[in-house]
Amino acid sequence: MKRTSVKSASVILAVGLVLAGCGSGTETGPSAGGGTQGNAGGYDREAVLRWAVPGMPTSFDPRKSAPLDPVFLDVVYESLINRTPAGDIKPGLATEWQLGDENKTITFKLRQGVKFHNGEEFNAEAVKASLEAYQKEGALVGSLSGLDKVEVLAPDQVKLTFKEPSGYMINVLAGEPGIVVAPSALSDPELTGKPVGTGPFQLDTLSEGKVSFKRFDGYWDAQRTTIGGIEMAVYSDEATRLRAVKSGQADGTSITPSQIKESEASGLTVIKGANTTFNGILINTSADKLTDPKVREAMLYAIDRESISKNLYASTCTPTVQPLQQGFWANVPELNDVKPYFDIAKAKQLLAEAGYPNGFEMQLEVGPNTSYQTLAQALQAQLQQVGIKVSIKVLEFQQMVNARRTGKFTATVSLLQAGRPDPSQFVADFYLKGGLYNPGGFDLAGGAELLAQARESDDVTQRAAPMQEIFKKVLEVGPPVVPVCGITYVAAFRKGVTGMEVPVTGDYDFAPLKIVS
Incomplete structure (x- = not known):
C-alpha cells in the first residue's frame, strides 16, 4: 500500500x-x-x-x-x-x-x-x-x-x-x-x-489544580520516551507561571513575548516560533447590535493592530485581519498589509449607516489570564474612539470554555486556533451556519461551495485558492471573528x-x- x-x-x-x-x-x-x-x-x-x-x-x-x-x-x-x-x-x-x-x-x-x-x-x-x-x-x-x-x-x-x-x-x-x-x-x-x-504516558493522578502522568512502559515505541512522567500544575496567569519556573517550582511553561527579556535575563532557555493561533474577538452575531454586519465591520476598522502588536507584544504578535499568518498555505498575501483596515473615519461612518451615529454599549468577555485582560483593555480604548463603549467582564477559565461552547456570550477576547485539525474546519466552525463556535448562525454566502472545493484534495496547492477566497469574502460582510494579531508561541525552560x-x-x-x- x-x-x-x-x-x-x-x-x-x-x-x-x-x-x-x-x-x-x-x-x-x-x-x-x-x-x-x-x-x-x-x-x-x-x-x-x-x-x-x-x-x-x-x-x-x-x-x-x-x-x-x-x-x-x-x-x-x-x-x-x-x-x-x-x-x-x-x-x-x-x-x-x-x-x-x-x-x-x-x-x-x-x-x-x-x-x-x-x-x-x-x-x-x-x-x-x-x-x-x-x-x-x-x-x-x-x-x-x-x-x-x-x-x-x-x-x-x-x-x-x-x-x-x-x-x-x-x-x-x-x-x-x-x-x-x-x-x-x-x-x-x-x-x-x-x-x-x-500514548507514551498514562494518567497517574487528577486533583484540583494538578494532573500527573507516568511513563507507559508498554508503549510500542518506548525507547522514544526519555522522561519518567509529567506533572502539570495550574498557575493563575502568565506572570505567576514564569515565577514558578524562575523559582524552580516548575521546569517550563509557555510565556508571552513580553516576558522573553525577563526570562533570558534569568538564565532560562527560550524557544519561539510562529503557529496557527491568533488573538481576536469572537462575536455572537445574534447578540443585540452585533447582528448588524456594518457594526461588526466597524469593529474591524476600529482596531489599531500595529499599535497593539508593538505595545503589548514587543512586535512579536503579527498584526492580521485574517486567521492564518504569512507563509501558511491558506494565508491571503494581499491581506497581510493591515494598514487599510485601521480607519477610524470609516468605522464611524459604518456605525452611522447602521443607525448608531453616537455609538452604543456592549460587553466584552475575557478569561482570567492577565495578557488577555490587558488586550481587552486596549481594545476597549480603541473601540471607544469610534463610539463603542465596552464594559469588560472577566470569567474564570472554565466559565470562558463553557461560554464559548454554549454560545452564551456577547463577544469574547479569545485565543483562536485556525489550523487545527485543518484550516477548513475553522471555516466550518466559525463562518458557516451550524458551526460549533457560531452561536449567532452566521452564514457566509457561497461559503459552503468554496469549502467543498477546499476539501477535495490533500494537495494544499490546489486547496489554497478557495480557502483564500473565503477569507477575503468574510471581511466584506462583517466578520463573526475579528482577528487582531497572529501568535508567536514562546516557552521558557x-x-x-x-x-x-x-x-x-x-x-x-x-x-x-x-x-x-
Whole structure:
C-alpha cells in the first residue's frame, strides 16, 4: 500500500517565513530564536517534567474536549496519523494510508503490536468504535460530518468512505478526530477523567489544580520516551507561571513575548516560533447590535493592530485581519498589509449607516489570564474612539470554555486556533451556519461551495485558492471573528531541560524531552 504524500504545515510555513525574511534558526540557550531546543547527554530517564499550565483539562474524552486541551490529550492518546509539533505528517497508529475513488475513500494499514493502557489490543475494530462514537455526539461531530461509513477489512486494515471528495481528512485525522480510545472506555462515563489511550504516558493522578502522568512502559515505541512522567500544575496567569519556573517550582511553561527579556535575563532557555493561533474577538452575531454586519465591520476598522502588536507584544504578535499568518498555505498575501483596515473615519461612518451615529454599549468577555485582560483593555480604548463603549467582564477559565461552547456570550477576547485539525474546519466552525463556535448562525454566502472545493484534495496547492477566497469574502460582510494579531508561541525552560519543539498547529510531544538534574 502506497502512503499518500502530504505537504506538511511546517514545510510550507517555513518556506513562507524564509521568503518573508523572518528566518528559522535553531540556536539554543538564553537567546534562542529557533523552534526547537538542542538535545543534551547525561539525562535522567526517571525525571518528571513539571509543566506549568493556565488551567485544567476540560475533559479527557475527545468528544467533550475544548480547543486548548491538546496539551493534555497528546500526552495519553495517539491519532491514526501523527502530526509532529513542527507540522510534519507521519505514520501514527496507521503506518500507511491510501486515498482512492477520487479522494472519497482512505484505506489505512494499522500498526500491529500496540496496546492500550488497560491492556486491550489496538486493531481495526477499535478504530471503527472510536470513529463511530465521535459521529454520534460531542465536539467532533462536525469534523466527521462527511464520513459515510467505516469498514473493517482486516484486523490491521480499515477503510473510511466519505460522502464527498475529502483529501483534507488526512489533516483532520492527525488531530482529535483521529484519536483512538480503548473500546471499553468509550461508554464509560468516567472517561472524562480517566483516559485510556495508547500514548507514551498514562494518567497517574487528577486533583484540583494538578494532573500527573507516568511513563507507559508498554508503549510500542518506548525507547522514544526519555522522561519518567509529567506533572502539570495550574498557575493563575502568565506572570505567576514564569515565577514558578524562575523559582524552580516548575521546569517550563509557555510565556508571552513580553516576558522573553525577563526570562533570558534569568538564565532560562527560550524557544519561539510562529503557529496557527491568533488573538481576536469572537462575536455572537445574534447578540443585540452585533447582528448588524456594518457594526461588526466597524469593529474591524476600529482596531489599531500595529499599535497593539508593538505595545503589548514587543512586535512579536503579527498584526492580521485574517486567521492564518504569512507563509501558511491558506494565508491571503494581499491581506497581510493591515494598514487599510485601521480607519477610524470609516468605522464611524459604518456605525452611522447602521443607525448608531453616537455609538452604543456592549460587553466584552475575557478569561482570567492577565495578557488577555490587558488586550481587552486596549481594545476597549480603541473601540471607544469610534463610539463603542465596552464594559469588560472577566470569567474564570472554565466559565470562558463553557461560554464559548454554549454560545452564551456577547463577544469574547479569545485565543483562536485556525489550523487545527485543518484550516477548513475553522471555516466550518466559525463562518458557516451550524458551526460549533457560531452561536449567532452566521452564514457566509457561497461559503459552503468554496469549502467543498477546499476539501477535495490533500494537495494544499490546489486547496489554497478557495480557502483564500473565503477569507477575503468574510471581511466584506462583517466578520463573526475579528482577528487582531497572529501568535508567536514562546516557552521558557530552566537549564537542563531540552528537546521541546514549537507546536505549529497545536500538537505537543513531551516524550523525547530530556532533563538533566
